[in-house]
Amino acid sequence: MKLKNIVKELEIKKSENNKRELKIIDETGLNLSSNDYLGIGQDKNLRVEFLKKFGDKILFSSSSSRLITGNYKEVRELEEELDKIYKKSSLVVNSGFSANKTIIQTFYNKNSLIITDRLNHASIYDGILSSGAKIVRYKHLNIKSLEESLEKYSKIYEDILVVTESVYSMDGDIAPLEKIVKLKEKYLFDLMVDEAHSYGVYGYGIAYEKKLVKDIDFLIIPLGKGGGSVGAYIICSKEHKDYLLNFGREIIYTTFLPSANILWNLYILKNMDRFKERRKKLEDLKNFTKEKIKELNINAICESQIIALIIGDNKRADVICKNLRDKNYIVYPIKSPTVPKGSERIRVGLNPNISKKDISNFLEEFKNEFNSIF
Ligand SMILES: Cc1ncc(COP(=O)(O)O)c(C=O)c1O
Structure with missing residues (x-):
């Protein structure tokens, strides 16, 4: 330019x-x-408590991608804890933006259809654009509009992803997750849910509270809001995790988060009850x-x-x-x-x-x- x-x-x-x-x-x-x-x-007190416990252990750089030497033991500890809570595989990544974008661009292509709530976050749109998939936008939080799209397109596309956030950033309104999950009984599609504005506020998130984690193919938990941190968790199947580690460009080709951040995330996760x-x-x-x-x-x-x-x-x-x-x-x-x-x-x-x-x-x-x- x-x-x-x-x-x-x-x-x-x-x-x-x-x-x-x-x-x-x-x-x-x-x-x-x-x-x-x-x-x-x-929270200063929480920060002081954390630093007292972990101050001599933390590093401010991982100095490498997770796939080279950036996958230190504290990350394994954090993912093991996440696996236990969500009863699925977990993958910690550098940001919510990257998690959303990477998932869509890695698993979907020009033969796929992404059905997305109109008001979904820019990272979701960027993922769709870079995947080359066809996009259909349904009316915001409107289950009827979503079902109409599924009815129309599930005859044409084998590979469909539906994307919603749980709490919306601009209006603060809440998606009918149970109803969206219920549509899976009738239509074949993958489901991705972004919990950026609900993690922490709803404990481990709305999907967890409503016992829907098993029905969601990609649960994305960005940590920069209620999580009081930075980075994101991807909760998915073991196979999806494996595939992301092999083909997810934004995961493979980036310096991973440092232990200062990973230990803090683990500390918040373990203290969620508090x-x-x-x-x-x-x-x-x-x-x-x-x-x-x-x-x-x-x-x-x-x-x-x-x-x-x-x-x-x-x-x-x-x-x-x-x-x-x-x-x-x-x-x-x-x-x-x-x-x-x-x-x-x-x-x-x-x-x-x-x-x-x-x-x-x-x-x-x-x-x-x-x-x-x-
Ligand atoms: C709904 C939603 N998803 C994802 C993101 C991006 O997450 P991160 O800040 O971790 O990149 C944001 C905003 O930051 C968001 O509001």
């Missing part, structure tokens, strides 16, 4: 009020934009927030710990967020085209360290800002 075209495209983005910029977060404000849903990532209290607090805060939104008559989607306060316009979303930031609330607009036009919003990620008083004050400030601009 020529430099002059790069500059031109960036200028267009700027003129559309849509140019992304990096920012440093002011830690003194109330962070309502984080995905640290259980507060694990920011976080029950946080989950309860989060649930309580979510219910309180819902009530308050109703009381203030705010247009919002609030099905989970992710709350979408709808503004409906890029420019206004910018102004409202800027004014709220001036009042020490760390919030940023989610604009179109990331979300559909007309649904531009503030996306709030709740966590148990936010008090009811803080969220209540914030919602009142939001309402004031909203009213003053419309």
